[in-house]
Amino acid sequence: MAELLFGTGGTPHSSRTPSTVDGIKRIAELGLGCMEIEFVQGVRMGEAAARLVAETAAREGVKLSAHGPYFVNLNAREPEKIIASQGRILQTARIASMCGAESIVFHAAYYLGDPPEKTYNTVKKNLAEVMNQLKRENNRVWVRPEVMGKPSAFGTVDEVLNLCTELERVGICLDFAHWHARSGGFNSYPEFISILQQIKQRLGDEGLDNMHIHFSGIAYGKKGEIKHLNLKESDLQYVALLRALKDLHAKGLVICESPNLEEDALLLQETYKNL
Ligand SMILES: [Zn+2]
Numbered sequence: 001m002a003e004l005l006f007g008t009g010g011t012p013h014s015s016r017t018p019s020t021v022d023g024i025k026r027i028a029e030l031g032l033g034c035m036e037i038e039f040v041q042g043v044r045m046g047e048a049a050a051r052l053v054a055e056t057a058a059r060e061g062v063k064l065s066a067h068g069p070y071f072v073n074l075n076a077r078e079p080e081k082i083i084a085s086q087g088r089i090l091q092t093a094r095i096a097s098m099c100g101a102e103s104i105v106f107h108a109a110y111y112l113g114d115p116p117e118k119t120y121n122t123v124k125k126n127l128a129e130v131m132n133q134l135k136r137e138n139n140r141v142w143v144r145p146e147v148m149g150k151p152s153a154f155g156t157v158d159e160v161l162n163l164c165t166e167l168e169r170v171g172i173c174l175d176f177a178h179w180h181a182r183s184g185g186f187n188s189y190p191e192f193i194s195i196l197q198q199i200k201q202r203l204g205d206e207g208l209d210n211m212h213i214h215f216s217g218i219a220y221g222k223k224g225e226i227k228h229l230n231l232k233e234s235d236l237q238y239v240a241l242l243r244a245l246k247d248l249h250a251k252g253l254v255i256c257e258s259p260n261l262e263e264d265a266l267l268l269q270e271t272y273k274n275l
Helices: 020-030 047-060 079-098 116-136 157-166 176-183 189-203 205-209 238-247 262-273
Strands: 004-009 034-038 063-067 103-106 142-145 211-215 217-221 224-229 252-256
Touching (some): 004 063, 020 034, 034 252, 079 116, 142 157, 157 189, 189 205, 189 238, 211 238, 252 262
Parallel strands (some): 034 063, 063 103
């Protein structure tokens, strides 16, 4: 990736229609650089539609990623739920690849009372099976477990980075809002720098050259994330974050998940450019 691109999680509110194709066109009109296609309620896109999405994105110069369905738990108790979860990740990766997306993100698992190490090993084993299948299919999409905002959800920065070092083509979806909500910290320039340096240390220069970031304001309490907020209604130190990303030359996609979507994506892009 040549630079840091900014865009929205899902079709911008100001798109002509909620379709992915109109969303991509609107991203380009707004001067933004990327968009995440939301398959959070299920993958409901056929091959022909995906080809049209790929053509549109290439023509408009918009980079794409895709968010997999919420109904995934790679630490589920029931074998059939594991198989269904793996199937949803595979389905997202297949359609994302047809759309020309370079990454998919998903919420990997819940601990369900298991110790973190046991959960980690189960998630790793089940995700490895997904990655082996994608390799057999020659699907080169990056598969990115998301850093999660609630302590009940698998997905600390360390857990996701460990998966990245152990499994080929697995990357991190670094959700700074989630990590702030979950940890109560990580909301200052030195802390943002420390996470980015951790990524560089664990994943090498490639880690910072190929980032996938989720960002928004966030409301949180004792149990972590409550809901997403617009940046200016939240305590997120977004200028400090952008400064840290710029100072360490981070490249990749920044997907804005604030309720106002494109408004905050543009705010981030403008602020970043003027630093
Ligand atoms: Zn997510």
